[in-house]
Amino acid sequence: MSNVVMEIENLHARIGAKEILKGLNLQLEEGKVHAIMGPNGAGKSTLSKAITGHYDVEVTEGAIRYKGQEIVDWEPEDRALEGIFLSFQNPVEIPGVNNAYFLRTAVNAKRKHQGLEELNAAEFLREMKALVQELGMKPEMINRSLNEGFSGGEKKRNEILQMMMLQPDLIILDEIDSGLDIDALRAVSEGINKMKDGKRSFLVITHYSRILDYIEPDYIHVLKDGKIIKTAGPELVAELEEKGYGAIEEA
């Protein structure tokens, strides 16, 4: 078995007064693609928020260890700088903030953290433009306000663009495939596959098998009612599609 990059143990977390994660256990392996499937409202996005340190989510019990360190008390930016990336289910719009300027700030924050020299505007733009083209995004996206007025699919591609520029170690993709047209799904999947290097780990939250056909997960986890109730190989997808989540409960 490969090294464990993240270990989540008996995680209880709530939003407001409501307990959403109810003793969740999950291990993510280095260099592997983990998919999480599960019914609406089960707590999948909440799990992604707990891992990244969103203010709404309060961890009441349990542990999240990342590269051997307990990160529950870390600031969101520190988790990001250490390599955890979340592609949001619904990326927020930030008016007036130039997309390229934002991303360069983020890239340079990370480079600084790693003790690397900052990229200047020209070097950065060259890289960004190449990726924009690769992802089939319109060149004008570079200078638009961050996510403002982007279509659903454009927002998702912009998340992938950020992922590719930031080169994270643990990538959480929360429904990256929802709202994507066929070409976009292919472009995004190719982007993700390109990021696979045998070290980097993925946690892919999805409702559909289509993206999984492209990115070939190593493990499928079923999250239901705040817990992981089943973990299996990719063959589980077909079974889920056929029988639904109800059957799993009894399993």
Added chain:
Amino acid sequence: MAQEELDKAVSGEYALGFEIDIEEDKVPPGLSDEVIRFISKKKEEPDWMTELRLKAYHKWLEMEEPHWGHLEYEPIDYQSISYFAAPKKGPESLDEVDPKILEAYEKLGIPLEEQKQLAGVKVAVDAVVDSVSVKTTYQEELMEKGIIFCSISEAIRDYPELIKKYMFSVVPMNDNYFAALNSAVFTDGTFVYIPKGVRCPMELSTYFRINALNTGQFERTLIVADEGSYVSYNEGCSAPMRDENQLHAAVVELIAHKDAEIKYSTIQNWYPGDEEGKGGIYNFVTKRGLCEGENSKISWTQVETGSAITWKYPSCILKGDNSVGEFYSVAVTTLAQQADTGTKMIHLGKNTSSTIISKGISAMKGQNTYRGLVKIGANAEGARNYSECDSLLIGDQCGAHTFPYLESKDAHGQVEHEATTTKISDEQLFYLRQRGINEEDAVSMIVHGFCKEVFSQLPMEYAVEAKALLNLTLEGSVG
């Protein structure tokens, strides 16, 4: 997110709160005919000016302080204020300027020495400390083009015809309480005249600084752009930290003749006072521009971050046909600051158009009020206005208030008004932090984004300064 965290993030320290120890020449506090005569004499003014000042003073005595603003403050004791303070050394050239004053300007980041150019761009500077203009740079170079750029005191002595013609022509001496007070006691300020067809080749700037204790500053600025001319003028302000509130009541008059354009930018950073509002500047300002001729244009851009109290409505009277008025404003209130600001666009000529973009940012206990009037006269056929007033709230103890007024006598006038109030949302902050951007930078990125339409109107060097100032005001050093 926790409120203290936010408060900590937004309580920037006032970095310009140093006091310079220069010898001051100051009249005793209080107002009377004698004090006014004294000021006029000190400034070596002709008799006609002395008489105008006395007339304004007597009108002021009959007027009442206005209280319709959404502002709360202790009554101002006009008899406890000193109406004239001048650095004792009267400088003639740069060499004679008190090195301490030069040092003060260094600290403010203002190039007084001609060879020091902001970002390689020439900026002519008129510097006013307390009541007196201490130095005007690039005067001679401008003179070659016929451009007059000097202190208002010099202008009264050297260009009486222009002053008689234009001063009080846009803001009459009894226009309002504070304008009347200013007309009686104004101590210095800047005069600009751009002759016909001349494009002013550099940015013109004035820096105002209140230094002496218990003094008011009452400067008067007059800018005349003759037919087909263009000028971009910038003013900046700061003051040391004090325990007592100080009064600032300025008047600015702009006149744009046919085909002329005036761009007037302000970066106001008077001392805002402490968390209770103690010690800040009371800023009561009358600014008005007259688009006198056809196709003339006046554009006000302001970034207001300082003062305990701000009462200010830069306005445009669009008299010439096809004339254009613009108002771009960022007003920040944090600590216990209160700002009641906005604009008036008075459409008189045909096909006149105006644009109002107002961005109010409130943090901590700051109270921000936008008050705007769009008035369309009976003959203003085809007049158009677009107004957008956006408020951004940081935390939940602050407030934003919007009062748009519209008076239209022309049924064909086209007026559009949009207003929004938003909070820096946790989702926005989290998004940026998830990308590795720390909280302080994330707040400033969101705020700059919010102000973008206004900053893009500022000359490049000043936009950089405005952004830095905004960071300072809103974030300071966290921890």
